[in-house]
Amino acid sequence: MKLVIKTVTKPGSTRANKTGAWRSFMPVFDHKLCSKCGICAIYCPEGIVYKLENGYFEPDYEYCKGCGICANECPKKAIKMVLEGK
Amino acid sequence: MSLLKPGHRGCAGCGDALAGKFVLDALGEDVIVVSPTGCLEVFTTPYPESAWGVPWVHSLFENAAAVASGVEAALKSLGRKNKTKIVAIGGDGATLDIGLQAISGAFERGHDFTYICVDNEAYMNTGIQRSGATPLYANTTTSPPGRISSGNPLYKKNMPAIIAAHGSPYVATASIAYAPDMMKKVKKAAEIKGPTYVHVHAPCSTGWKFDGSKTIEVGKLAVETALWPLYEMENGEITTVRKIKNRKPVEEYLKVQGRFKHLFTMAGENPNIKKIQEIADRNVKQFGLE
Amino acid sequence: MRKNMVVVEGSYAVAHAVKVCKPNVISAYPITPQTHIVEDLAQFHADGEINCEYINVESEFSAISALIGASAAGARTYSSTTSQGLALMHEALFNSSGMRLPIVMTVVNRALSAPINIWNDQQDSISQRDTGWIQLYAEDVQESADMTPQLYKLAEDVDVLLPAMSCMDGFILSHVYEPVILLEQSLTDEFLPSYDPEFVLDTKNPMSFGAFADPSTYTEFRYKQEKAMGVALEKIEEIANEFKDIYGRYYGGLIDGYVLDDAEIVIMAMGSVIGTVKDTIDELRTEGESVGLLKVRSFRPFPAEAIRKALKNAKIVITLDKNISVGKNEGALCTEVKACLYNTDNRVPVIGFMLGHGGRDIPMQMIKKIINKAKLVEKGIFVESEFADLREDLA
Numbered sequence: 119m120k121l122v123i124k125t126v127t128k129p130g131s132t133r134a135n136k137t138g139a140w141r142s143f144m145p146v147f148d149h150k151l152c153s154k155c156g157i158c159a160i161y162c163p164e165g166i167v168y169k170l171e172n173g174y175f176e177p178d179y180e181y182c183k184g185c186g187i188c189a190n191e192c193p194k195k196a197i198k199m200v201l202e203g204k
Numbered sequence: 205m206s207l208l209k210p211g212h213r214g215c216a217g218c219g220d221a222l223a224g225k226f227v228l229d230a231l232g233e234d235v236i237v238v239s240p241t242g243c244l245e246v247f248t249t250p251y252p253e254s255a256w257g258v259p260w261v262h263s264l265f266e267n268a269a270a271v272a273s274g275v276e277a278a279l280k281s282l283g284r285k286n287k288t289k290i291v292a293i294g295g296d297g298a299t300l301d302i303g304l305q306a307i308s309g310a311f312e313r314g315h316d317f318t319y320i321c322v323d324n325e326a327y328m329n330t331g332i333q334r335s336g337a338t339p340l341y342a343n344t345t346t347s348p349p350g351r352i353s354s355g356n357p358l359y360k361k362n363m364p365a366i367i368a369a370h371g372s373p374y375v376a377t378a379s380i381a382y383a384p385d386m387m388k389k390v391k392k393a394a395e396i397k398g399p400t401y402v403h404v405h406a407p408c409s410t411g412w413k414f415d416g417s418k419t420i421e422v423g424k425l426a427v428e429t430a431l432w433p434l435y436e437m438e439n440g441e442i443t444t445v446r447k448i449k450n451r452k453p454v455e456e457y458l459k460v461q462g463r464f465k466h467l468f469t470m471a472g473e474n475p476n477i478k479k480i481q482e483i484a485d486r487n488v489k490q491f492g493l494e
Numbered sequence: 495m496r497k498n499m500v501v502v503e504g505s506y507a508v509a510h511a512v513k514v515c516k517p518n519v520i521s522a523y524p525i526t527p528q529t530h531i532v533e534d535l536a537q538f539h540a541d542g543e544i545n546c547e548y549i550n551v552e553s554e555f556s557a558i559s560a561l562i563g564a565s566a567a568g569a570r571t572y573s574s575t576t577s578q579g580l581a582l583m584h585e586a587l588f589n590s591s592g593m594r595l596p597i598v599m600t601v602v603n604r605a606l607s608a609p610i611n612i613w614n615d616q617q618d619s620i621s622q623r624d625t626g627w628i629q630l631y632a633e634d635v636q637e638s639a640d641m642t643p644q645l646y647k648l649a650e651d652v653d654v655l656l657p658a659m660s661c662m663d664g665f666i667l668s669h670v671y672e673p674v675i676l677l678e679q680s681l682t683d684e685f686l687p688s689y690d691p692e693f694v695l696d697t698k699n700p701m702s703f704g705a706f707a708d709p710s711t712y713t714e715f716r717y718k719q720e721k722a723m724g725v726a727l728e729k730i731e732e733i734a735n736e737f738k739d740i741y742g743r744y745y746g747g748l749i750d751g752y753v754l755d756d757a758e759i760v761i762m763a764m765g766s767v768i769g770t771v772k773d774t775i776d777e778l779r780t781e782g783e784s785v786g787l788l789k790v791r792s793f794r795p796f797p798a799e800a801i802r803k804a805l806k807n808a809k810i811v812i813t814l815d816k817n818i819s820v821g822k823n824e825g826a827l828c829t830e831v832k833a834c835l836y837n838t839d840n841r842v843p844v845i846g847f848m849l850g851h852g853g854r855d856i857p858m859q860m861i862k863k864i865i866n867k868a869k870l871v872e873k874g875i876f877v878e879s880e881f882a883d884l885r886e887d888l889a
Contacts (some may be wrong), residue, residue, distance in 0.1 A: 125253040127702045132211035134253060138218060160383050161420050163214060163221040165206030179455040185217035186417025199417070229629030234697045238563065245704075251711050254702035259695040262704030264589055267559035269553065272521060274563030274571075275695060277547035281518035281569055288697055304530045306559065 137164065141184025143199040149174040151196035158188035158197060207233065207257035213247040217416025219406035219423070220244045220295070220326050223322040223381040227293060231394055233258060235289045238277055240298035243329040244322060266302040268292040269310035269319060276315045289394045296337035297327040300361050311370035311399045318393045318400045323361060324408035332411040336361040339431070340483065341476050342463045344411075344442040349466035359483070368402040368440050372414045374400040375437040381423025382406070385434065385446070392436075405432045413462025414473035427456040430484040448493050454481045462489035499673040504635040505530035507674045508574075510602055511642035513684040514542050515598075518569035518689075521549045521557040526612045527664040528576040528602040533820055535572075552670040554579035558586040560595070566703050568694035570646065573597075576664060577604035581775040584622065588655050591626030591719060593704060596649035597657040598642070603765065603816070603854060605852040613853020614664040615672040616765060620793070620817040620826045628658035628721050628765075629794040631764040635672040638662040641676065644733050652688050653725045661793075663816075665767040665853065670850045677741070677810065684814045685740045723795040729879075730792050747795035750789040753779065757786025759865060760805060762831060764790045764812040767856055771814070774861040785865060790827065798834040805835070807843050812868045817848040824848070824879040844870045846879035854883055 129152050147158075157159040166178040167188060177188070189197040207228035214221035220243050228235070237260045239245040245262050247254040256305060261422060263271045272292040279285040299321040301437035302462045307319060326344045327333040335348040338356045343349055347356035374396045392399035407423045409416040426432035427446070432455060434446035455477060458464040465477050486493050502510075510529050512520075520539070521531035539548045548565075551557045554575050561571040577585065580601055590597055601619045605611040629650065632638040638660065646656040662668060693701060707715060731747030738744040754760065754770055757809055761771050772785050778785050788804050792799070805811060815825020822829065828846030835842065845868045850856050864882050 127249060127252050127705045129254055129257045129700045129702065130209040131253040132213075132248065132250075132255040135211035135213075137211055138478075161222065163216075163218045163225070163419075164210040164212075165208060165225050166210045167322050168205075178210070183216035185215075185419075186415070187217055187419055190417040191420050233700075236567070236695050236697065239704075246706055249702055251705040251707040251785060254705065256702050257700060259697055259700040260704075261563065261695055262701040262702075263559060263562045263593070264585055267555060269560075269584070270556035270559035271563035271566075273549060273551070273556070274521070274560035274565075274569075275567045277519045277549055277560065277565075277713055278564035278567035278569035278571075280545045281545075281564075282567070284568075284696075306556050312552070313549065442852040 125146050128136050131141060136180045138180045141182060142145050143184045143186065143188050144179065144182065144202045145184070145186070145197045146176055147174070147176055148196045148198070151194045152165050153194050157193065158189050163187065164196060205409065208248070209255045209257055209472070211253065212255040212326040213250060214243070215410050215416065217419045219324055219380050219419050220322050222419070223404050223406045224293065226380065226383055226387050227320055227390050228258060231289055231291065231389040231462045232452050234287055235291055236260070238268050238275060238290065238292040239304055240273040240294040241265040242295035242298050243324070244293060244295065245354065246329055252406065257404045265298055267306050268294045268298060268303055269306040269461045271365045272317045273310045276317050282469045292317065292393065294319070294321060295328070296321060296323040296325060297335040300336035300363050305438055308370065311372055314475045316397055318390070320390065322406045323403060324411060326411050328408055328411045337363070339383070340480055341467060343466060344463070347393065347461060355466060364401065364437065368437050369436050371440070372401055372437055373398045376401070376404070377403045377432070377434055379423050379427055379432060379434065381420045382434065383425065390434065390447050411463070414460055418460065422457070422460060425460065428452045429457045430431050430487045431457060431480070433487045433493055442491065445493060447490050451494060452490070454484050499674045500676060502676070503530060503670065504638060504667045504670050507635050507639040507676065508536050508642065508662070509534035509538065510676045511639040511738070512572050513538050513647050515643050515675050516560060516570065517544070517546050517563035517572040519547045519549065519561065519571045521551050521556050521573045523551050523575070523579065525554070525576045525579045527604060527668045527766070528574045528579070529602060530668065531574040531602070535784055543732055554582045555586060556579055556787045558590065558874035560584065560825070561597045562590050562593065565597050566593070567588060568689070568691055570689040571674050572599070573599050573689070574600040574602065576602045577606055580618045580622060581606060581874055585623070587625035592715060593649045594655040594783055595657055596655055596723060598645045598649055599657070599659050600642070601661045603661055611852040613668045613851065614662065614666050614816070615851045616816040616873065617662045617818070617851070619659060623794055623826065628655060628723070628796065629887050630658070630792050631661045631663060631665065631790070633745060633766060633768045633789065634732045635667055636671065636674045636743065638667055639674060639677055640702045640737065640741070640743060643682050647686050647733050648726060648729055651725070651729055651850040652692070654722050654729060656719065656722050657724065661765065666766045681740050685737060688869045697782050718788070725784045727795045727797065732736055746789055746791045748792040748800045750791060751804060752789065752790055754786040754804060756807070759807040759812065759868065760786050760788050760808040760810070761812045761814065762790055762827060763866070764789045764793060764827060765816065767816065767850065768860055771861055774858045775859070796830055796834070801831060802836055802838060802840065805842060806840060810868050810871055811842050811844045812864060813844060813846045815846060815848045818848050818851065828879055843876065845871060845877070847882035848879065849882040856883070
């Protein structure tokens with residue numbers, strides 16, 4: 119890796135760091151209860167809850183830190199935090 | 205996909221990260237961001253990575269507004285300003301304390317830029333020390349409760365009023381817990397010509413001691429108890445206010461945070477909590493929140 | 495040549511030189527004795543003679559910080575400061591060098607508080623020698639002006655990319671009126687290309703400047719800065735010669751000599767005292783003294799090899815320092831010259847004299863006194879370093 123002067127770094131290169139390894143709990147999304155409001159996507163601090171083609175939402179587990187904000191905010195209680203087995 | 209990319213080192217449930225995300229997503233790609241030293245700067249740019257999807261520069265702790273002034277001057281001089289927005293995003297320590305001089309100078313000179321203060325109410329990146337934004341009686345490592353102390357004995361510095369006194373055309377308060385409102389205000393601030401300011405409440409689970417899943421919930425309680433009034437000021441006059449239906453007593457907000465738990469160890473009426481309630485009551489009066 | 499000369503204040507000559515270098519952003523904050531430079535620039539700007547943004551900042555810290563932002567955005571930048579102002583910038587000097595921003599700044603050398611004193615010595619710039627800024631010291635007003643485009647060319651060189659300070663003695667050079675040739679715009683356009691950096695803040699090609707580097711990457715950033723100083727070492731001489739080709743003037747590159755080749759006693763100095771030293775040497779030579787001058791023009795990068803070569807025939811070396819490292823009882827030039835000779839076969843005695851602090855005048859008589867003091871080394875009496883101009887009635 120060549121060192122670039124000016125401590126200049128390329129945009130979005132943090133994507134190389136998979137923060138999904140951080141979590142203990144993972145959010146499980148139940149689309150049957152989901153009202154497609156999008157609040158989970160808005161309030162995810164990692165910005166990794168994405169809208170699927172069918173309008174429902176799914177997290178990118180490679181980056182999800184398991185903070186639980188999505189589960190806490192979901193008005194339909196459609197997201198459950200589940201202890202992740204290793 | 206957000207312009208604040210994943211993989212950054214923010215805590216799980218980080219309020220600063222949400223603030224950064226909302227600012228970028230409100231403004232789009234044509235923005236240059238200036239950050240002072242702080243959590244947001246540190247956890248987004250560990251060499252050789254960067255989470256910022258827009259041009260970004262970090263110099264020192266106290267000079268974001270001066271650096272932003274220079275960026276603005278350069279773009280003007282080089283004929284590259286066009287519609288590009290210049291946004292400084294700094295924490296409360298960098299903004300209310302050590303960076304105040306540079307902000308005052310930049311606002312007095314009238315540079316066309318927006319300063320967004322992401323306020324988690326302490327110096328968080330250095331391990332939760334008291335800043336000028338730390339609220340009354342909050343526990344921080346340099347204002348801890350003890351045998352003869354109830355925590356931070358000082359009131360929060362009123363930064364929006366200071367900025368308004370500089371003649372800024374637009375000053376607003378916002379909260380990450382009210383994302384559409386925050387994004388609307390950020391967009392408006394950026395579009396208004398001249399130096400504008402948005403003060404954003406960003407609850408910090410690590411520093412305030414609550415579970416990371418409650419970041420938005422805590423933010424909402426701050427607003428619902430009138431401790432964090434949401435308003436806009438244009439040319440020094442308050443133009444909009446978010447009214448509160450069914451205002452909650454401040455205990456509802458204080459009791460869910462570890463940084464205030466020392467206030468609840470006294471039996472009977474607590475004079476400290478009463479003082480905090482008075483702050484909320486004053487806000488209701490001053491801003492017409494009910 | 496002489497008919498192009500005008501008599502102007504030193505500050506004006508420098509401000510004019512800055513003007514013809516066409517900076518894009520200038521930041522300004524007043525501090526004596528630098529203020530005339532930014533005032534003259536303000537007048538140029540007000541009269542539409544410079545096409546730039548001129549920012550009246552609220553402190554020197556913001557002065558340098560604004561230039562950091564402007565430089566990162568691709569602008570050619572300038573400011574001027576002194577003493578307390580430079581000291582206030584301390585943190586930002588390290589920062590701007592680490593960020594490899596080719597900011598050029600005139601430092602009008604002045605003593606540091608406390609006690610507060612507005613007159614000339616070189617403590618201010620010398621105390622910033624570790625910051626990673628290039629430092630050149632000017633002998634007279636013409637050189638101060640000439641240094642400006644040379645430093646832009648050096649700093650902006652793609653293999654250097656370090657900020658640079660042009661040091662000129664306060665009042666002695668800033669407020670004196672001397673005949674000078676004001677730098678011609680046409681020659682400057684020929685000598686100095688426009689600034690076209692590769693890495694800039696640009697929404698069409700976003701990049702992040704100012705990352706945080708943990709122990710696994712930090713060292714290499716410092717190494718690269720040091721390497722860039724090594725490139726500057728060569729380029730300073732090259733650029734001085736290019737300047738000579740275009741403008742017809744040469745003040746030395748890294749160093750310069752005055753009747754040096756056969757000199758047994760060599761006086762080393764930086765800045766305006768050189769004029770007095772030269773006059774003293776002229777007199778002493780008529781009396782048969784074998785004395786010469788080694789002018790140090792570049793203090794950072796430190797021209798160790800050039801100095802070693804220049805001193806190979808010297809029997810006694812005298813260093814003059816308008817600064818002191820308190821606790822070492824020595825000035826920086828003395829310490830660094832001794833160090834660069836230590837591991838060589840040339841163990842010529844290096845005698846350090848600190849003088850001129852707080853603007854104390856240095857007459858020719860003082861130089862002669864110093865030379866006589868240094869000659870005592872021939873008798874085996876050797877004081878390594880001392881204050882040359884101490885007042886016995888106050889000490």
